[in-house]
Amino acid sequence: MSLAACRATTNVPTAGAGITVLAEPLASCRLGAPPPGTFTESAEAVGITFAHNGASSGAEMGEVRDYAGAGLGDLDGDGLLDLYLTNISGPDRVYLSRGANPGTLRATVVDVVDTGAANDLRVTLADVDGDRDLDALVSPADGNAWLENDGLGRFVAAHPIVSAQLDGLLNTYSVAVGDLDGNGWLDLFIGNHTVSYDESSPGIPAPELLFLNRGGGVLEEVSDRLPKQKVDDETWLVALLDFDDDGDLDLYEVNDAWSPAELGIDPNDTRQIGCRLYRNDGLAAGDGALKLTDVSDGSHADVTISAMGGAFSDFDGDGDVDLYVTTMRHTANALLRNDGPFQFSDVTNDLHADSLTDAHDVGWGAVFFDADMDGWEDLFVAHGWHTTGVFAEGTPLNQKLQPDVLLRNQGGARFQDVTDAARVGGPGMSRSPVVGDLNRDGFPDLVVAVVSERPYVYLNGCAASAPTLTVRLDDRGPNGYGVGARVRVAAGGRVQTRWLAPGSDGLYGSSAPELYFGFDATLTDTHVAIEVRWPDGETTTHADIPLRHRVTMRRR
Secondary structure (H helix, E strand, C coil): CCCCCCCCCEEECCCCCCEEEEEEECCCCCCCCCCCCCCEECHHHHCCCCCCCCCCCCCCCCCCCCCCCEEEECCCCCCCCEEEECCCCCECEEEEECCCCCCCEEEEECCCCCCCCECEEEEEEECCCCCCCCEEEEEECCCEEEEEECCCCCEEEEEEECCCCCCCEEEEEEEEEECCCCCCCCEEEEEEEEEECCCCCCCEECCCEEEEECCCCCEEECHHHCCCCCCCCEEEEEEEECCCCCCCCEEEEEEECECCCCCCCCCCCCCCECCEEEEEEEECCCCCCEEEEECCCCCCCCCCCECCCEEEECCCCCCCCEEEECCECCCCCEEEEEEECCEEEECCCCCCCCCCCCCCCEEEEEEEECCCCCCCCEEEEEECCCCCEECCCCCEECCCCECCEEEEECCCCCEEECHHHHCCCCCECEEEEEEECCCCCCCCEEEEEECCCCCEEEECCCCCCCCEEEEEEECCCCCCCCCCCEEEEEECCEEEEEECCCCCCECCCECCCCEEEECCCCCCCCEEEEEEECCCCCEEEEEEEECCEEEEEEEC
16 A cells, blocks of 8 residues: 555656655635634544543542543545544544545544454554554553554554563553664654553553564564663653754653652662663664663753653754653643753743643643744643642642643744633643644644543644645655654745654654644745655755645655
8 A cells, every 4th residue: 555645746856866756735725714823623523423431430540541542644545644542441443534525534443353452541653564554553551562554544453562571561651663773664662651560569660662673563672772770760751863863763761750769669769760861872883783872861851850741843943853841730841952962951941831830730742833834833732630639738739621731932932822812722631632634734733632531623724825835755665654754844044844753742642644834924935945864864855845735755
């Protein structure tokens, strides 16, 4: 099955040898659409009836099935985005787009022989077996599996992902994908929170897992290549991103901060263990093994907060990967500006980027995307809890139904809360935000998975005259979606940078494997230049790419 059928496409001249650029006009704006950056909640209108049935009758921590995951991607090869929703209390759901009316969805139950497609905590959509369609990496409470897609959005087999290091019940909250060893196949970095050796015992921190793909979805565990830690981490999110821009993927862990003393492991060690950053040093001479080095200390990316979700972006326009990490009050979320190879600065307060207040005091998944398509990526943060407490001084703590937050990026200099104007503050126990252009009008939409409720589907506004561009990659070899690529677009005297990294942001889910670029409304250019650094390091440049199109960069 090909990546996507591009209708009414035209070829565009290109400077890259072996590159074909297909340009497809974007769909017209829907009737009555508000301006870009103003959203319309449309879950019912697009056909979603499913609710994440994640709650039990309990009210205390540990008694609530506190998960809701979502994934966006073209599962059936028709060029339209489909939606995968996890369900901790039963079968997952897949909503396939109807080709005659983009943005309208129809439901199917995920039904896999010898299943793993039920009671799932989270999902990442990625092509594990290299057959050019999106499989589903899922995490039920007893382990991990990848579900094989037949190319029509049907999952026909479940392949368990078994670790030799663990023999208990595993809480996996994150799976990031990327080609770590350069063999062309997508590898897996799996983030685990806790492991229990029986259902009644309290969880203890679980190690992270690393699997290299030897071809066709055959996975070899190489978790011993991760630097050994004194204490395993309670990890919520893992990311595979090129933090030093050297062409290979590094690793980042978003970890709940604890000390060995608090975990009952070493009463004399009260040092807080925070997030971790690993540098990819490539394949070692001699044995050819992947070498990873812990560079957390001194990086200032090793924040020690109750970290849960995360997002990445070049929010300030200088071309490198910046990070955002969510937490809960009375600490603050962390906006970490990349100051050079493995050096970060916390600029949260200076740029007014903390979303936590008394009204929304627990942050979960987060995602950067250009909501108003002005050329600067904005920041959405999911909020909510499952029970309400009170601080000693009488202030409400961890309120159950909390509004989500959208922070508008003002030219990389500061952020402004525009939640009410954008109409994306729907209250709930929100967990997993994912981004994709459901109705193919060129303006990215937002889906938010909510515990015990139907997800929010926020369709973005639209402006027919606004300059926008959607970029998709169709790469040769098994990594057909170009995961790990860096894409830069030059227009109007600015260069915007994006990275393809499914599963490396948000929480419990993955956004669509395509990139969205907006521009200043005063832009007079009708064409832009694109530079693609492909996952294997080859860089190609492409001039005269038309705006108001969805372009597919095909390398053969």
